[in-house]
Amino acid sequence: MEAGANSLNNVVSNPPETVSVRSTEELMAKSIAPVKREFLCPPSVKTSDSNNVNDSDVKKADVNYETSTPILKEKKSKRQLKRERREEKKSALHLCPEVAKSGKVSSCRYNERCRFSHDLEAFKVQKPDDLEGSCPFLVNEGPCPYGLACRFAGTHRDNDACVGNGTINSHKKDNETNILDKDFQKLLWKNKVKFPKADASLKLLGLLGNGKGKKMVDGENVDENFANGTEKIDENGCCKVPAVLVNEVDSFLAVFEEDEKHETDLDDELRLSKKTKFMVDETCSVQHNNGQIQQKEEVDKSSGHNEQQTIVEHIIGDTDKSLKLHPHEKKLIDFSQRLYLAPLTTVGNLPYRRVCKALGADITCGEMAMCTNLLQGQASEWALLRRHSSEDFFGVQICGAYPDTVAKTVELIEKHCTVDFIDINMGCPIDIVVNKGAGSALLTKPMRMKSVVQASSRAVDTPVTIKVRTGYFEGKNRIDSLIHDIGNCGASAITIHGRTRQQRYSKLADWQYIYQCARATPPGLQVLGNGDVFSYLDWNIHHTDCPELSSCMIGRGALIKPWIFTEIKEQRNWDISSAERLDILKDYVRFGLEHWGSDSKGVETTRHFLLEWLSYTCRYVPVGLLDVIPQKINWRPPSYFGRDDLETLMASDSAADWIRISEMLLGKVPTGFTFAPKHKSNAYDKAENG
Structure with missing residues (x-):
C-alpha cells in the first residue's frame, strides 16, 4: 500500500477512545495524546466500517472484523494439544524435512520408520499457494534449506530446487551463533555436565550443598554449617560475619582437617568437618576493622599458623585461579x-x-x-x-x-x-x-x-x-x-x-x-x-x-x-511516514523468515511475533498529528484519522486490524486463525499491561 492511497472514512475497527473538544492542557492532564483537531474522529462517527478498504491494498482474512475486542483463543488441554500435534505430523502437509530439501523420498534415512509424511504428490496438491515476493535465502550462495516446503518455492532457480546432499544452508549458521549442540544437549538431559568453577566458587562461599545439608533460617535455605554457628545471624537475618571472613574460616578449617585426617582430595580439604579441632566459639567476637581480622581466642602457636596460611592460599589458587581475580582483572x-x-x-x-x-x-x-x-x-x-x-x-x-x-x-x-x-x-x-x-x-x-x-x-x-x-x-x-x-x-x-x-x-x-x-x-x-x-x-x-x-x-x-x-x-523528532514504517515491518518479516524459516511453520511463527509487536506499535501517534511534541509514553491515543489509509490502519488497537497488516506482508492467514496479545499491550487501564 502506498502512502498516497485513496482516503477512507476510517479503517480502524476499534479506536482507543473518542475525545470531545477539550483544551490541550486538559487532554495532557488526563494522559490523552493531544492530537490536532482536524485529525480527530467526531464523537458521532461509528468506526467499525472497514468495507472501504481497497482489496488490492489489504487482503481479506477469515476473521471477525466487526469485533470490538481482540480475538480470543480457545483454551485447550495439554493432552488435546499433544493429540493435535500428533495428527498434524501424520498429514501430507507435514512433509519430511529431508525429503523436502532433496525432492527425493530415498533421501530420508529412516524410510518407513520416519514420523513425517513422504507423500510428495499429496503434499504438492495440499500445499498452500506461494506467497508474493522472493525466497529470503536466494540472496545467499547455495539453495534454499527448505526446498519444496518453502512458501516461495516458485522463485527458486532450477539448480536450487533441491539441496542435493540434504545439508542445512550455511547462511543461518554463519550469521547466528550460540546454537545448542545436540550431543551437549543430551549430556544436559542426563545431568552429566560438570561445573568445576561454579562448584569451587560456591564452596568458597559456603553455599555448596545437595539440599540435604540445608536448613531454613528466616525463611531462607542456608548451609547447615551456617545454621550451626560457623556464621552467626542477627535478629534481622543478616550475617554478623562478613562473607570475606567466612571464606577464610572455611579455608582454615580445611587446613586443620587436612592435618588431622591426612586427606589429599581437594573436595575433602575444603569441606567443613564436624570433627575438626578448630571451632569458632559462640562467645568469640570476630571483628573486621580495615580489612584486619581480630579474634579473642588465639590459635595454638604449635599449629604452624604461617605455614598453614600458605597452604590455604595454595589450595585456593589450585582450585580455580579465576576465583582470585581482583575486580580490575576481570574483562x-x-x-x-x-x-x-x-x-x-x-x-x-x-x-x-x-x-x-x-x-x-x-x-x-x-x-x-x-x-x-x-x-x-x-x-x-x-x-x-x-x-x-x-x-x-x-x-x-x-x-x-x-x-x-x-x-x-x-x-x-x-x-x-x-x-x-x-x-x-x-x-x-x-x-x-x-x-x-x-x-x-x-x-x-x-x-x-x-x-x-x-x-x-x-x-x-x-x-x-x-x-x-x-x-x-x-x-x-x-x-x-x-x-x-x-x-x-x-x-x-x-x-x-x-x-x-x-x-x-x-x-x-x-x-x-x-x-x-x-x-x-x-x-x-x-x-x-x-x-x-x-x-x-x-x-x-x-x-x-x-x-x-x-x-x-x-x-x-x-x-x-x-x-x-x-x-x-x-537529536530530532522523526515524523516518520506510514510507508517508512511499513518498510521497517518488511525488514522484520524478512529477518523473521531467515530466522524461523520460510516454510509454512516459519511463516506462521513470523506472523505470530509480528502481531505481538503490532500490539505495541499502535500506541504511536505520528509527530505531524500532535499539538505538543514529543509524545509521552503514558499518553493514550484518541480515535483519529491518519494522513493516509495505512497510517489510519496502523493506529488501530484491534487485533483484527493487526491481522490485516500481517496479511499485507505474509499472505492470508490459515483457516480458523485466532490471535490475542500475550501481554495485553493494547490496554491502558490495568497495572499489569506493559
Whole structure:
C-alpha cells in the first residue's frame, strides 16, 4: 500500500477512545495524546466500517472484523494439544524435512520408520499457494534449506530446487551463533555436565550443598554449617560475619582437617568437618576493622599458623585461579552513553533486535531465559541465547532463584556461548517467576541476592550485570541500601527500573530515586536507568540531571517506535511516514523468515511475533498529528484519522486490524486463525499491561 492511497472514512475497527473538544492542557492532564483537531474522529462517527478498504491494498482474512475486542483463543488441554500435534505430523502437509530439501523420498534415512509424511504428490496438491515476493535465502550462495516446503518455492532457480546432499544452508549458521549442540544437549538431559568453577566458587562461599545439608533460617535455605554457628545471624537475618571472613574460616578449617585426617582430595580439604579441632566459639567476637581480622581466642602457636596460611592460599589458587581475580582483572565493559535495547520478553527476539540494530541501537540483550530450563537443556530456552553477527555488543539475560543454579548457568553460558556480558534479572514482576523465588522476589531476600551476585561473578571472567526494580512494595524502595554491597560482590553494572514490583507499569518511573542510587554507587559499578525513555529529550534530560548515570536502557519506547535510537543519535523528532514504517515491518518479516524459516511453520511463527509487536506499535501517534511534541509514553491515543489509509490502519488497537497488516506482508492467514496479545499491550487501564 502506498502512502498516497485513496482516503477512507476510517479503517480502524476499534479506536482507543473518542475525545470531545477539550483544551490541550486538559487532554495532557488526563494522559490523552493531544492530537490536532482536524485529525480527530467526531464523537458521532461509528468506526467499525472497514468495507472501504481497497482489496488490492489489504487482503481479506477469515476473521471477525466487526469485533470490538481482540480475538480470543480457545483454551485447550495439554493432552488435546499433544493429540493435535500428533495428527498434524501424520498429514501430507507435514512433509519430511529431508525429503523436502532433496525432492527425493530415498533421501530420508529412516524410510518407513520416519514420523513425517513422504507423500510428495499429496503434499504438492495440499500445499498452500506461494506467497508474493522472493525466497529470503536466494540472496545467499547455495539453495534454499527448505526446498519444496518453502512458501516461495516458485522463485527458486532450477539448480536450487533441491539441496542435493540434504545439508542445512550455511547462511543461518554463519550469521547466528550460540546454537545448542545436540550431543551437549543430551549430556544436559542426563545431568552429566560438570561445573568445576561454579562448584569451587560456591564452596568458597559456603553455599555448596545437595539440599540435604540445608536448613531454613528466616525463611531462607542456608548451609547447615551456617545454621550451626560457623556464621552467626542477627535478629534481622543478616550475617554478623562478613562473607570475606567466612571464606577464610572455611579455608582454615580445611587446613586443620587436612592435618588431622591426612586427606589429599581437594573436595575433602575444603569441606567443613564436624570433627575438626578448630571451632569458632559462640562467645568469640570476630571483628573486621580495615580489612584486619581480630579474634579473642588465639590459635595454638604449635599449629604452624604461617605455614598453614600458605597452604590455604595454595589450595585456593589450585582450585580455580579465576576465583582470585581482583575486580580490575576481570574483562572490562563500558556502557557509557551507549544506546541499550532492553531484554524484552516475547517481542525482543533476534529479528526484532536486528531491526533495532539497523536503526541505531548500540547494545542488545537476549530475552530472559530461566536458569533451570537452560540447565535441563530445553531447546526453546537455549534459542533465547541466539546471537546474530550484526550484534557487536551483545549480552544474555538469565533468571534464577538460588546461587548454585545461577552460578552453574553463567559458567555454562561462558563456556558454550559467545557473549559480552551476562545479565541477571532480579526485577521481573511476573507472578510465575516471583512465586519460584526469582525475579523481584530476590528483592525481599537481600542475603540471597548478594550470594547470587557473588557466586556468579566469581565463577566466570565474563562481566556480570544485574537488573532490579527499586523495591518490592510500593513506597518501600531499598536498592539504595544494597547498591554498595552489590558493587563489592563483583557486579560490573546495575540497571535500575524506576518502579517497584507492586507498581508494575501503573505509574511513571521514579528517576529521582535512580539518580540518588547513581550518586551513591561505589567506584567500579556502573549504573543504568530504565523507564519511560520515549524521545531524545528524555535521554538528554537524564544524562544532564545526573552525570553519574552511565546510560539509559530503552524498553517499551523501542517497542512502540524502534526508530527512537535514530532520533537520539540524530537529536530530532522523526515524523516518520506510514510507508517508512511499513518498510521497517518488511525488514522484520524478512529477518523473521531467515530466522524461523520460510516454510509454512516459519511463516506462521513470523506472523505470530509480528502481531505481538503490532500490539505495541499502535500506541504511536505520528509527530505531524500532535499539538505538543514529543509524545509521552503514558499518553493514550484518541480515535483519529491518519494522513493516509495505512497510517489510519496502523493506529488501530484491534487485533483484527493487526491481522490485516500481517496479511499485507505474509499472505492470508490459515483457516480458523485466532490471535490475542500475550501481554495485553493494547490496554491502558490495568497495572499489569506493559
